[in-house]
Every structure is written in C-alpha cells, then in structure tokens.
Amino acid sequence: MIQRTNDTLIVCGHGMVAQRFLEELVSKASIPYRNIIVFNGETAAAYNRVQLSALLSGETDEESLPLKPEAWFARHGIQVHHNEAVHAIAPHNRTVTTSTGKVYSYSTLVIATGASPARLGIPGEQLNGVMNFRDLNDTRALIELSQRQQRAVVVGGGFLGLEAAEGLLRRGMDVTILHRSGHLLNRQLDPESGKLLSDALTARGLKIQTSTSPTQVLGQESVRAIQLNDQTLITTDLVVIATGITPNRDLAQNAGLACGRGIQVNTQLQTSHPNIFALGECCEFNGETFGLVEPGYQQAKTLACVLAGTTKGAAYQPSETATRLKIGGIPVFSCGLQAPDEHTESLISQDITTGGYNHLLVRDNRLVGAILMGNTSQGPWYQALINDNVDIQSFRAQLPFGKPYCEAAA
Structure with missing residues (x-):
C-alpha cells in the first residue's frame, strides 16, 4: 500500500x-x-x-x-x-x-x-578482525576488541587512519600504521611536515611504515598476520582499513x-x-x-x-576547505595547495624548540596554500586570504608571522 x-x-x-x-x-x-x-x-x-x-x-x-x-x-x-x-x-x-x-x-x-569505506581488494579481507572505522557500530566493536586483543595494524595514514591508530594506542594496544605514500597525511601535508608528524607519533609509541602496502591478510577464521608488498609479515590480532x-x-x-x-x-x-x-x-x-x-x-x-525559496538564485559554490585536526595532541591545519609547483613560491618557517612548522605557498602575490603544525591559530585567517584571493604584496614579508604583523605592515 x-x-x-x-x-x-x-x-x-x-x-x-x-x-x-x-x-x-x-x-x-x-x-x-x-x-x-x-x-x-x-x-x-x-x-x-x-x-x-x-x-x-x-x-x-x-x-x-x-x-x-x-x-x-x-x-x-x-x-x-x-x-x-x-x-x-x-x-x-x-x-x-x-x-x-x-x-x-x-x-x-x-x-x-x-x-x-573503500576496500583494499586483497585476499583475507573477509576474516574476523578486519575492521573499518567509519560509524558508531565500528567504534563500539573496536573498543570491545581492544579490551581483549593486544596488536593492531592500521592500513592508511590519512586523518581517519591516524585517529584510529591514536585511539587504539590509548586503549593500550601495540599499533602499526601502514601507509602507501611516502609521508603521512600526504593529501594535507608536505613531506617535511609529514616527517615531523611521523617522528612525533613514533615518540608516542606508534610504529609507522610508509611507502608500503599490504598484499594479503592471513588467518583461518580470524586475522593472524598481514603480508606486505616486500613479503614482510606482521603478526596482528586486528586490522583496521582506513584507506578512503x-x-x-x-x-x-x-x-x-x-x-x-x-x-x-x-x-x-x-x-x-x-x-x-x-x-x-x-x-x-x-x-x-x-x-x-x-x-x-x-x-x-x-x-x-x-x-x-528564501534566497533568489541560491547556488552552491565550492570554496577551499581546510583540514583541522589534532593527532596525538599535535594540531594540524591545511588549506589549498600542499605541494609547490613551478608557479609558486614557498615561505617556510620552523621552530626547532616547539616543533612548529609553517609552509605558505604564494602565486602571483596571492596565498594559495597553507600548511601549519603546532601553532595553528592563524589557520582561519590564512584560509580567508586563500578563499578571498587577497593581494598580499603589501605585507608579503610579514605573512609567515600572522595577521597582527601583516595588519601593522599593510
């Protein structure tokens, strides 16, 4: 009916x-x-x-x-x-x-x-203990498994995979991250900031392997190990797939x-x-x-x-969306381009004491990308400069120092 x-x-x-x-x-x-x-x-x-x-x-x-x-x-x-x-x-x-x-x-x-969640398309994905981290039921299952298992492998070094790894680490598990790219968060960070993040997470106890990917998950009914593309075997009780x-x-x-x-x-x-x-x-x-x-x-x-019908001519116009997250207590901000090309200039600053890192990408006196780690307080202002296509010529030299210095110089 x-x-x-x-x-x-x-x-x-x-x-x-x-x-x-x-x-x-x-x-x-x-x-x-x-x-x-x-x-x-x-x-x-x-x-x-x-x-x-x-x-x-x-x-x-x-x-x-x-x-x-x-x-x-x-x-x-x-x-x-x-x-x-x-x-x-x-x-x-x-x-x-x-x-x-x-x-x-x-x-x-x-x-x-x-x-x-995207699948890996490899043998063994159907085994018990191969999980995703996508919804509330997934999270409940991961919490329950962490209480009776010791080892976990997270496939994917994007923000979802890193959050899963950090959560399981805090639950007391031994966690290894596998990432196909050469550095973590490769869609948001440049190689240098990706390495800094990797070093910081390694110091927290995570094991990280980049430029590697799994070829099969091994086990009878439940996962027992994962095999990598270099034939290495990692024994594990849990595999979390977080690859997009x-x-x-x-x-x-x-x-x-x-x-x-x-x-x-x-x-x-x-x-x-x-x-x-x-x-x-x-x-x-x-x-x-x-x-x-x-x-x-x-x-x-x-x-x-x-x-x-309240707004005449309402239309969706995409803007540069920023990624804001905190991994292992480390704030990360990324907006716009994250990789320089022949038409961009890079303004890079790094604070050795605090581990802070800024990489600003400029093209034709316009900010087109911003990568921040550590102190990300200026991130929203950089995002506004990118989205509004602001001419930064009058304060370009002060740009890495943030809004207050740029306003004083403009």
Whole structure:
C-alpha cells in the first residue's frame, strides 16, 4: 500500500550533513512541506561522527554524540524512521520503497546516503578482525576488541587512519600504521611536515611504515598476520582499513539518475531528475566528490535556501576547505595547495624548540596554500586570504608571522 501525502519531503539518510540540512530548512520563515520524513539506515539518530575518535580513545562517551534530542524532531514535526533505509526509488511515480517493504510518495526527495569505506581488494579481507572505522557500530566493536586483543595494524595514514591508530594506542594496544605514500597525511601535508608528524607519533609509541602496502591478510577464521608488498609479515590480532571512502551512489544509479563517481548534481544540488536532490559525501559536483563535513554543511545551507525559496538564485559554490585536526595532541591545519609547483613560491618557517612548522605557498602575490603544525591559530585567517584571493604584496614579508604583523605592515 502506498502511503500518499501531498507536499512531502523525504530525506534518505541521517548523518551530520542531512541533520544540518534539516536544521537549516526549519529555520526558514516559510517551509513548503507539510510532512518531512527521514529514513535512517542506522539505529541511532544523527550523531557527531567527528567525535568518534574521541570516543575510541576514551576522551568522551556516547551520551555526548547525538546532535539533537528526540524532542527537537517532535517539535518540528519531523518523522524519523531509525534502522529503516530506502532501498529503491521510482522517480516517475515519486515513490520510495524502504527496507521494511513500505512504499511512500514524495513531492521532493533528498538523497544523503553518505559514503562507504573503500576496500583494499586483497585476499583475507573477509576474516574476523578486519575492521573499518567509519560509524558508531565500528567504534563500539573496536573498543570491545581492544579490551581483549593486544596488536593492531592500521592500513592508511590519512586523518581517519591516524585517529584510529591514536585511539587504539590509548586503549593500550601495540599499533602499526601502514601507509602507501611516502609521508603521512600526504593529501594535507608536505613531506617535511609529514616527517615531523611521523617522528612525533613514533615518540608516542606508534610504529609507522610508509611507502608500503599490504598484499594479503592471513588467518583461518580470524586475522593472524598481514603480508606486505616486500613479503614482510606482521603478526596482528586486528586490522583496521582506513584507506578512503566510496560515495554511496547505488540507490540513485539503480533509479536511473546520472552518476559518475557519485550522484551528479548542479549548483542547486539537483540531480538529473528535477524533484530529486543530493548532498554530502554521496554527491558529485563538477567532477568532484567530498570527504569532509564542511563542504556538506555548505551544500546543506544552499539546498535549504533552494527548497524554501528564501534566497533568489541560491547556488552552491565550492570554496577551499581546510583540514583541522589534532593527532596525538599535535594540531594540524591545511588549506589549498600542499605541494609547490613551478608557479609558486614557498615561505617556510620552523621552530626547532616547539616543533612548529609553517609552509605558505604564494602565486602571483596571492596565498594559495597553507600548511601549519603546532601553532595553528592563524589557520582561519590564512584560509580567508586563500578563499578571498587577497593581494598580499603589501605585507608579503610579514605573512609567515600572522595577521597582527601583516595588519601593522599593510
């Protein structure tokens, strides 16, 4: 039986970006929907995924994770169906079918299905003890395993892999990080800052191997070792794969929507079907997909304006997104280019005493990249210079020292 309602908005997915979209939408003076229905494939309402690393390391608890209490949804008349994902979309009938077999009609559909962890594609990935670090259930499982296992190998030296490694180290495990690139955080840091970070994490007790990758996971039913591309074997009780994400596009692709790596959208976050929109990690805009929450928040704000009709000509315009994180107590900031080329100049400063490191990349008297370690307080100001394409010629010499010195010189 089709549950038909007029002026109904259905949202597929309930992660951080979907929740931000709901908050932006209900903040508008006029909401064009009498019914807002959210289908959430997880058992818990939207929670702060950024804090999963703190939960893994024991710095916070699950009670701090929910983004909004249940009363918030009731107050705004939003129906949330937990543990019930949308399994199929029929665009021409404007209906969705959920995992329970129920069929609902919509006037507008928003797909916010996020992404799934990338797989290594090697033998042994199916063994018990081979894990991801992506959601609350993964985190719960890693905490439980850390209480009865001693050794862990984390595959991936990006920010997610480093956070997983740091959390397991704090849980008392012996942790080895394997990273295919020549230095950690290679998408955010240059080789020098990557080495400084590696040295600092090694001093904390992590074992780090760069320029290496696994070829198979060994064991009968459970993992016992991992083999590397140089034939080295590392014995381990746990393998955490943190090598990136794959946009969840299948729901849209099976419905006939245009997809590349993700669900293709225009500047209004509209898919190839006029009544269906997508945002967050599952979408693709101008050939680009998104792995950070900040672009998703920008998309959520734009889409709320588009659907509420409150901002004439509302359009999503990507900006340089900064990576801000703290690994092993070391603040890291990165925005824009992280590798110099023949058209850039590098302004590099390093504080041997504190371990601080700054690498600013300049092109045609414009700041186009900033890498900071240690003291990252000037990061947001550098990000603004990058996004606003500011001419820095009048204070270029003072740029490495930060905003106060530059303002005095300008």
